Amino acid sequence: MREVYLDNYAATPMLPEAREAMLPFLGERFGNPSSLHSRGDAAREAVEEAREKVAALLGAEPEEIVFTSSGTEANNMAVKGIAAGSRRKGRHIVLSSIEHFSVLHAARSLEKQGYELTLVPVDANGAIDLGELEAAIGDYTVLVSVMAANGEIGTIQPIAEASRIAAEKDVPFHTDAVAAAGTLPLDVKELGVSALSISSDLIYGPQGVGALWVKRGLRVIPLLDGGVQEGGRRGGTENVAGIVGMGAAAEVAKRDMAERSRRLSALRDALISALPGRIEHLYLTGHPENRLAWNASFAVEFIEGEGMLLFLDQRGVAVSSGSACTSRALKGSHVLSACGIPAERAQGSILFSFGLQNTMEDVDYVLEVFPPIVERLRQMSPLYAKYLKERG
């Protein structure tokens, strides 16, 4: 059976360049970057080389990069570490209402410790309201965090404008760029941000590595106390092979970004333009223009996401959904809800996330197998039956 993997927001196939770069560090080139002997030097040099490559992707200085275990850790470190670093100033945090759980739940955890949290609304396309953002920032605000782009619905946020608002009020601005990295240019100076998170596995590097860029001078309290690794900002022996793999992936991402975006957006646009002609009552979620090159997300009315996902899997197509039934917490997506999508329609959420391995034939295959699946589930759906009766 044909295999069409369209869940690249969950995991990407690792680049050969990343794998090749890693292999020696999983074997003969083992070593601890903190050791003073030659083997330690070799490991340290490899980590520092990777740091330069990640910094280059972000237009940043290498010493401003902290390697972490994931995008989630980078986001936790940004939210909790920056808040803790300026506790004397205040205890108020401002986020967009569609942040990833690793930002939102990190802030919720601070809320339990007495911090105040303001969630800035987004419009129906998922774009943040800049006026509301400005109004939300007060004298005691210690952090604003708005994601560069949302992976679930693809919407790209006006980060340069948003960060300027925070800068005028002298408040640090963090952006979660995990979903944006690799296809969207992320120059930290142009964006005007003070901290930025990325993850290796969304730029075709290994899983289990991420990085937080922190502007020099901004105080961030470590999450992990231990040795003086990562300039004293994160204890624990470095994941050398993973970091090396992330560095290799960052180098390729920087080199190929324009071409990558062009290719992926062609696939995305082909699906987004053809699918509504084949499936009635299908709604694009997220912004129609300002969206990630790889993201084609929809809500399919009258049916539920897991059923679509399982039937697509039986035809070799791997996708994801933001429906309540597909989430382990059995809660509908807070992102779709923040966009004002009714809970009932959000149950039919489906995300096709394209990757470098995909082709136009994959789009054609989805166009062939997906509409009959929707039809089959609608034939079982009491909501669809009701709709047909009401329509007459």
Add this chain to the structure above:
Amino acid sequence: MAQYSDVVMEHFTNPRNVGEIEDADGVGEVGNPVCGDMMTFYVKVGEDGRLEDVKFKTFGCGAAIAVSSMVSEMAKGKTVEEALKITRDDVARELGGLPKQKMHCSNLGADALHLAIEDYLKRKGKS
């Protein structure tokens, strides 16, 4: 999908008794689309008091569809009294188990069936 048993996947893929009964003797509806699962059951009762036809329509996850299909099979041919004794646990057992988090929200088939039968009994009582 590894979270489901083979029996669940088989019923999800080839659900039995999907549809509506135009002149049903009883109809039962449970759940709502906001929480993720909604089932409508239709029953037709023969003169011998047995369920001669059971059909359903379901909005929901794979488990919800498999549960509906299994309940319809278990109920068909049973007397009204027997069908009222089918429990959620019976259904889950026949399906080779359900994931823990799906036991409550998706395992509503028996409830919908019972409501359809109660609807039938109510209508019968009036006539």
